[in-house]
Amino acid sequence: MIEICRVSKSYNRGQVKAVDDVSLTVQGGEIFGFLGPNGAGKTTLIKMITGILNADRGSIKINGRDIKDSPLEAKMQFGFVPDDPNIFSRLTGIEYLNFMADVYQVSSEIRVERIQKLLERFEMSTAAADLIQSYSHGMKQKIVVIGALLHNPPVWILDEPMTGLDPRSSYDLKEMMREHADAGKTVFFSTHVLEVAEKVCDRLAIINKGRMIFCGSLEEIRTHARENRSLENLFLELTENA
């Protein structure tokens, strides 16, 4: 579960409000989509949830652990897939995965099995011994996704996870998100691809210019807009009128 309570963050000494008074609760067992146009504040909020940025105000709890007061316990609760998978390019895939397993304290027996299984699933087994530098964008994305799943986190946070993935891997990732949620865990992801949100999410929120302008199920959003139309139209209408 993720509990976000009245969180704000601004840049340039308060001149630019990146996230403005956002409150949100994501329950276990659901896939929560976070939508917004470019520069709306999606990544800033995700960075605050994961402890990469410090919030100016408000509190964020992950499975009851406050990211500010008990950062290590909170960080153990989630696996994070950043929007830019260009990391540690001079490590091999297998070295990166073992580094993540070490940091999240996954025992030797469990990690060997999980790494093998996930590499197979993402068709990355033959690339694991090579430097990440030699991977394509999609392969980098996959290795980062695998790294985030090694400790079987109760909460899974993904920032634009489908970018660069081929259709097969994208499908697999959506399947895995579903499996994760069905096992009672939380999946929180940001996207600007409405089709993905429409197909995968149980609930979603729309953010624009740092403010959350809607949060609810797809049905609720449609009711809110008083008539059935595509999410694309709704999204455009909501973000333009905000």
Place this chain on the structure above:
Amino acid sequence: MHRFWALLKILLINYFGISIFQMKTSKNRKPYFKKIGLVLLIIVALAPTIALYVKLLVRGFDALAPLGQEGAILTLGIVLVSFIVFLFGIFYIINFFYFADDAQSLLALPLSGYQVLGARFSVVLVNEYLSALPFLLPPLLVYGIKSGASVLYWLYALVGFALVPLLPLGLATIPTVIIMRFANLSRRKDLLKILGGLVVIVLAVGYQFLFQKSGPNAMDTAYLQHLLTDRSGLMNLMSRVFPSTRYLGLALINADQLSGLVNLLVFAGLSLLVVALAWLTGDKLYFKGLVGSTETTVKRKKLSEADYRRAGKGLPPLLSYWAKEMRLLFRTPTYFINSVMTNLLVPVLLTIPFFIQGRNQETTMPWEKLLSEPRGQTIIMAIIVGGIVFIIGSNAVTATSISREGRELYVSKYIPLSYRKQILAKLLSGYLLGMSGAVLMIIAARVLMPLDNYLIAMLVGVTLVAVIPVVEAGLLIDLYNPKLNWENEQQAFKQNFNVIFSMLLAILLGGGIIYIVIRYIHTPVQAALFILLGFGLAALFLYYFLMTWGVRRCHELEG
């Protein structure tokens, strides 16, 4: 030619990170003022060293003037600068010609080899002028003022200053371009390039010493007499390292005669010839050394069950984080060359003359005499420990450890590893690399001079503690103001003021040890106790500071 100038302009702006236009139009000028402030701070920090240099030059001039050899101070400056330009040049060229990320993107543009190499050469040259300034300006000024030189001298000095770095930089370019051409053939390009760089440096320095050796023996009485009586005797001796420097020296001291002009023309001719040769070599070989140089080898081999088990043994988080740091340091050529190789280089350079000349009576005698009494042992100990402190400060492993993370800093922020442990892992990298440099330095010292086991044991013991505060201070410097916003890895090192601050601190600490020990302490045991106590206390204090302020700072940093 138009393309050459356009490229040069872009490279200069990119390299120095300052666009005047940007500065004028930008609303937020704080970063620019900060940069100017930092440069001023460095100048102020260097001022005492430069003052000492000027004082030595003035005294040298006064002492040599009665012998009519005051011109030797000019040659000293010119030779010193040539050597520095040459050595720095190899580093700059490897980094800037081959490891810069934009090197690859230029391949796609319609530019020829000599245009790209020429533009890059010119950027390095600008850098070298800046490095040469503090070494060359003082002797030129001291000689000119004290000898009441004519206008022609000042004119020649100006031309000479512009010419001095050309020849050594050209000489550094030629072997580097050739070796890199062949390093690029290999499948393990990164590794071979690093080794290639090392080979260039060792060969070049070895050559210099061989050249020196081929001349007459300095201890020969007849030669000594010639040195002292001939007006340019000392100048000739010094200029043996870079023979062409002699012509500039002669041009300056004979500025008012026709021979001065002739010598200046010869010097200019030689310098330009070497640059032309370097550009010609570059035109043929540079692109061949660059095309595909960032290709990585791909095995695409399926790992066996045993491979998975071996790789998956697991390490405690702190050690795993440390292992990751070390892997990146050793595998990233820029980091390897600037950090790890600095450790290797000084001991290797120190021992080259020994291996070339062999251990003969003349080379060991002065050491033996010095080492036979406690005072001498104390001095040697201070110099070795001071040197080690300087090397560790210069390798900047910890002084760039946050900067090196660059945009990946966020990983350190979201992983469940406390900042305390991350700091410890970074200290451990710096400490182990520092100690490896220290051990090599002690081995080099042992090769050069007959140190007894007792003194060696003391040196090792002292170094084990002396390394700690230097490494800690480096990390504090980088934590205070890390350079996180870089496009390619070499910017994290080459354009990072923290490296300079770390070096300055190391000069201060190393010099401080040497000064205090030589001045006030008379036995090696006292010296060891003094260093252990001083550095031990500093280590404790800085550790406390890192664990309080440092941890808070890690929390505040937002990449």
